[in-house]
Amino acid sequence: MRKIIIIGSGPAGLTAAIYAARGNLNPLVIEGYQSGGQLMITSEVENYPGFRDGITGPDLMAEFRAQAERFGTEFITQDVTKVELAGEVKKIWVDDELHESQAVIISTGASANLLGLENESRLMGRGVSACATCDGFFFRGKAVCVVGGGDSAMEEANFLTRFASKVYLIHRRQGLRASKIMDERIRQNPKIELVLDTVVIDVLGSELVEGVRLKNVQTNKVWDLPLEGMFVAIGHTPNTKLFGGQLDMDSKGYIVTSTDKGHVTATSLPGVFACGDVQDSHYRQAITAAGSGCAAALDAQHYLESL
Ligand code: NAP
Numbered sequence: 001m002r003k004i005i006i007i008g009s010g011p012a013g014l015t016a017a018i019y020a021a022r023g024n025l026n027p028l029v030i031e032g033y034q035s036g037g038q039l040m041i042t043s044e045v046e047n048y049p050g051f052r053d054g055i056t057g058p059d060l061m062a063e064f065r066a067q068a069e070r071f072g073t074e075f076i077t078q079d080v081t082k083v084e085l086a087g088e089v090k091k092i093w094v095d096d097e098l099h100e101s102q103a104v105i106i107s108t109g110a111s112a113n114l115l116g117l118e119n120e121s122r123l124m125g126r127g128v129s130a131c132a133t134c135d136g137f138f139f140r141g142k143a144v145c146v147v148g149g150g151d152s153a154m155e156e157a158n159f160l161t162r163f164a165s166k167v168y169l170i171h172r173r174q175g176l177r178a179s180k181i182m183d184e185r186i187r188q189n190p191k192i193e194l195v196l197d198t199v200v201i202d203v204l205g206s207e208l209v210e211g212v213r214l215k216n217v218q219t220n221k222v223w224d225l226p227l228e229g230m231f232v233a234i235g236h237t238p239n240t241k242l243f244g245g246q247l248d249m250d251s252k253g254y255i256v257t258s259t260d261k262g263h264v265t266a267t268s269l270p271g272v273f274a275c276g277d278v279q280d281s282h283y284r285q286a287i288t289a290a291g292s293g294c295a296a297a298l299d300a301q302h303y304l305e306s307l
Contacts, residue, residue: 010037012276013107015293021071110236127209144229154182
C-alpha cells in the first residue's frame with residue numbers, strides 16, 4: 001500500500017508530486033496517456049513566473065516532470081480506469097491492475113469543448129481542430145477561423161497568423177471575454193478579422209473543410225465563409241467522469257473542494273484531495289494550478305500524519 005497516489009500530470013499534479021516526494025511520501029503519479037495536461041498543446045507560456053522570456057508549454061511540463069522524478073516520484077503512463085475512494089484504503093485501477101493508497105490527489109484537469117455540430121466531428125482532423133499548436137503548421141498560406149472570444153481563442157488566432165494567410169475570429173457576442181492585452185493584440189494584427197455577433201451553424205466540405213456556414217445572431221443573416229481550417233476554442237469541461245457518484249461536484253462537474261477544515265483542497269471524502277483545473281473553473285492558470293497542487297500535497301501530508 002502506498003501513502004499517496006496522484007491522478008493526472010499537469011502543473012497541479014506534478015507540483016503535488018514534487019512536494020509529496022520531498023516530503024518522503026514516495027508518490028506514484030498515474031499520468032495518463034496524454035500526460036502533461038493542457039500545456040502540452042500550448043505554444044508560448046509568457047505568464048509563468050521565472051521564465052521572463054517565455055517557455056513553450058511542453059518544455060515547461062518537461063521541467064516539472066524532471067523535477068518530480070529527481071525526488072523519486074514514480075510514473076505510470078496509462079489512464080486510470082476505475083476508482084473506489086470511500087473508506088480508508090483508496091483503490092485505483094489501471095485496467096486490471098489495482099493500486100492502493102492511504103491518500104489520493106486528483107488533478108485530472110479539463111478538456112476542450114466542441115460546438116456539437118455533426119460535420120464538426122466528421123471533419124475533425126480534416127480541417128477541424130481544437131489545438132492550433134498541434135495543427136497550425138498544416139495551414140500554411142490558407143484561410144482559417146477560430147471560434148470563441150476568450151483568451152484561448154485570442155492565443156490560437158495570434159499563433160495561427162504565423163502560418164495562415166488569414167484568420168477570422170468568430171465570436172457569438174460583440175464583447176470579447178478575453179483579457180485587455182489579448183484583445184488589443186488581436187485588433188492590432190492585420191491578418192485577423194473579427195466576425196462578431198456570429199455563430200457557426202455548419203462546417204462545409206466532403207473530405208476536407210471547405211468553409212463554415214455562419215449566422216449573425218442579431219440580423220439572422222446566414223452566409224458561407226470559404227476557408228480550410230476551423231479551430232474551436234470555446235472553453236473546457238472538467239475530467240471528472242471517473243469520480244461520478246463518489247465525490248461532490250458542482251453543476252458543471254467540477255469537484256467541490258472545501259475551505260471549512262482549513263484544507264482548501266479537501267473533497268467531500270476524507271483522504272481525497274483535488275487540485276488544478278478539475279476543481280477550478282475560475283482562474284484556470286498554470287500558476288494557480290501549480291499553487292493548488294502544492295496545497296493538495298501539504299493537505300494530504302497533514303491527513304496522513306493524522307491517521
Ligand atoms: P473562456 O474564457 O471560458 O472562453 C470561452 C469562449 O467561448 C467565450 O468567449 C464563450 O462565449 C465562447 N463559447 C462558449 N461556448 C460556446 C459555444 N457553444 N459557441 C460559441 N462560443 C462559445 O475559455 P478560454 O478562452 O478557454 O479560457 C479559460 C481560462 O484560461 C480563462 O480564465 C483565460 O483567461 C485563461 N487563459 C489564459 C491565457 C493566457 O493568459 N495566456 C491563455 C488561454 C486561457 P461568451 O464570451 O459569450 O461566453
